[in-house]
Amino acid sequence: MDFQLTQDQRDLKAGVRDLLEGRFGREALRAAVDASEAPALDRGLWRELADAGFFALRLPEAGGGVGLGLPEAVLAFEEAGRVLLPGPLVATHLAAGTVAGAATGDVVVTAVDGTLVPWLEAADVVRGDAGAATAIRSLDPLTPLHRVPAGQEPPMPEAVLLTAAEQLGSATRTQELAxxxxxxRTQFGQPIGGFQAVKHLCAQMLVRTEVARAAVYAAAVTGDALEASAAKLLADEAAVRGARDCLQVHGGMGFTWEADVHLHLKRAWVRAELGRTARDAEEELAAAL
Structure with missing residues (x-):
């Protein structure tokens, strides 16, 4: 299987990155974190994403969409994960073809497909039963959460895969930061990257990220539900362990509020518990063997 991106796919990825870095760069991220006592969804940014085709990416051109496929959506969500873009992106994207206003950014959609529901109070439309939802404190300052009883409908394979793509983007970014x-950073007269222990941490981050990338991209091509679960399992590991290793490379600096490392770690922890968790994926894959 050829995992090389086409020129159009590379252009799409670069375009989404430019849009997000320009509209939700580090300054905007930190401003959102500073105001996170009561995190609010930026509706202006939401509509800008919609204008760029983010939510209508997979809708047919005849219906006002962009007319692309799941692989291209994965590339867009990977870039969203890279900058820690907040909001129920996956649910709104998946609802674009069935919920009026979702594709244009006028309607925000969240979904009840696990025990944790993000951005419930900010959503205009909730897919699933959130009647017994209770607000809980979120590890991630930019992802308000509610908990619902177990026994909800399982997440769609596309939702699992797009969340995995966000995790992949975050893993890639923490690797870059490390x-x-x-x-x-210098110590004992040389950059710390020259020390073997730091080299090993960075190398392990690269390996986990690239293994996850191969799994995510393959599942995007095949559309297979089991492969989507495997991709989420690997991407969760790459994002969580990558952020922890990045924190180790940063040393004492990594534990400070000013560094962005903890934001990636907290978002990775939360995403790992959304929809298809590692425990769910392991059981599903084991049953299929």
Whole structure:
């Protein structure tokens, strides 16, 4: 299977990255975190995403969409994960073809497909039964959460895969942050990246990220539900362990509020518990063997 992106796919990825870095760069991220006592969804940004085709990416052109496929959606969500873009992106994207206003950014959609529901109070439309939902404190300052009783409908394979793509984007970013810091921070007269222990941490981050990337991209091509679960399992590991290793590379600096490492770790922890968890994926894959 050829995992090389086409020129159109590379252009799409670059375009989404430029849009997000320009509209939700580090300054905007930190401003949102500073105001996270009561996190509010940026409706202006939501509509800008819609205008760029983010939610209508897979709708047919005849219906006002972009006319692309699941692989292209994965690339877009990977970039969203890279900048820690907040909001129920996956649920709104998947509802674009069935919920009026979702594709245009006028309606925000969240879904009850596990025991945790993100952005419930900010959503205009809730897919699933959230009648018994109770607000809980979220680890991630930019993802308000509610808990619902177990026994909900399982998540759609596309939802599992797009969440995995967000995790992949975050894993890629923490790997970049670790390597950058390892080159800049000096100790004993040389960059810390020259020490074997730091090299090993960065190398392990790269391996986990690229293994997850192969799984996510393959599942996007095949559309197979089991492969989507496997991709989520690997992407969760790459995002969570990658953020923890990035924190180790940063040393004491990594534990500070000013560094972005903890934001990636907290978002990775939350995403790992959304929809198809590692426990769910392991049981599903084991049953299929």
């Amino acid at each position: 390597v950058q810091y390892a080159k800049e």
